[in-house]
Amino acid sequence: MTADSRRTSAAQEASLGQTSYRRPEPGSQPNYLHPAYRATVRRAPSKPLILLPHTLSEITGPLFGDSPLAENDNDLTRQHAGEPLGERIIVSGRVREEDGRPVRNTLIEIWHANAAGRYSHQKDDHRAPLDPNFTGSGRALTDSSGRYRFVTIKPGAYPWENHPNAWRPAHIHFSLFGHAFATRLVTQMYFPGDPLFPFDPIFNSIPDERARQRLISHFDLKETKPGWALGYSFDIVLRGREETPFE
């Protein structure tokens, strides 16, 4: 089957309303209302959501495969005159759909705090130093096998005002579009062995323990560069296509 004939058949399915994306596995996604995370109380919808059958509006979405990326967009340690302070790390992994097929040429956007746990953001009032050599913002495109790679520094944990003595485990925010409006994902990657996991209501908002564990990156000796930086691997899975008609 050629790429063009695949395209045509996907298009025909779409016009007949036969392509849709799989609904989430029970427990694998957080609920909107999670009172332990206080800000959800006034922001979570209180009325039931309306199930939306997937139409052309949901199975299409913005594709940024030809985004012009700057050379240092995926290297957060080389975006300023000097190098940022902190433990240099390499974060890499694969983006796939649930059926295992790679998500190629898709845009990943990340942001995170500096090594002291402070964001380069005017609303972050944590009393920790800013780093003039670190902004904490990166972008990358996946390659033809769905792989991506960032070089950055390990972010610090930081306090927040959710409850007394509340601290967020160190994390990197990830944003992905995938192939469709329905595959949009914003999530957070954590680091192995973080002592703050049991106390973090955001991490623990995901009911299924296995789904929580999948947000924790793995130390990766293969990706670790001798004498230079530790490697962490973090694989991301976007919703896959359902092959059966929805009505």
Added chain:
Amino acid sequence: MSKPPLTATASQTAGPFFHLGLTGSRSVGRIAAPGIEGERVRLSCRVLDGDGAAVNDALIEIWQADAQGHYHHPDDPHSSSGNPAFLGFGRQETDEDGSCSFETIKPGRVPGAGNHVQAPHLNCTVFARGLLKHLTTRIYFSGDPANAQDPILRLVPQERRDTLMAHEHPAERGAWHINIHLSGERETVFFDV
């Protein structure tokens, strides 16, 4: 239906500092540049929480078809006839007043399931601190005769449909406004996509 080998990664909140990664040079307020075919729309959105307070740290993204009702995407059978200068994507953060605005064109009608045709609409997602998953809603254009036949609006109880309608300013043609109430009495209809 067999279970797929992998499970989709869990969502986590975008938090209050998403601006670092998602806005600034990555914002898109002008979805349609002047000259793109279609009826010009200046859309302002205001995001409010369950107490009616302005949400000053939300991110809104828009995905829309062109004036012919075609999406700029390979799975749209008519995509190739679209204008390559029009991607159909917008992204803006809310300001201290909870507001943001987009400059665009009114999309055409898009096919729905079966023989249905959908009324012109913008697909809209909301991200914010306190939202563990993004919210998905649609923005329709009040007064459009196609709304009465829209297959998705028909899934929404009559008394809540107006929460999905942008309204045109009575004295200013092309200026549309919608409030997005995350929760509470006037809660916007959100979809399970």
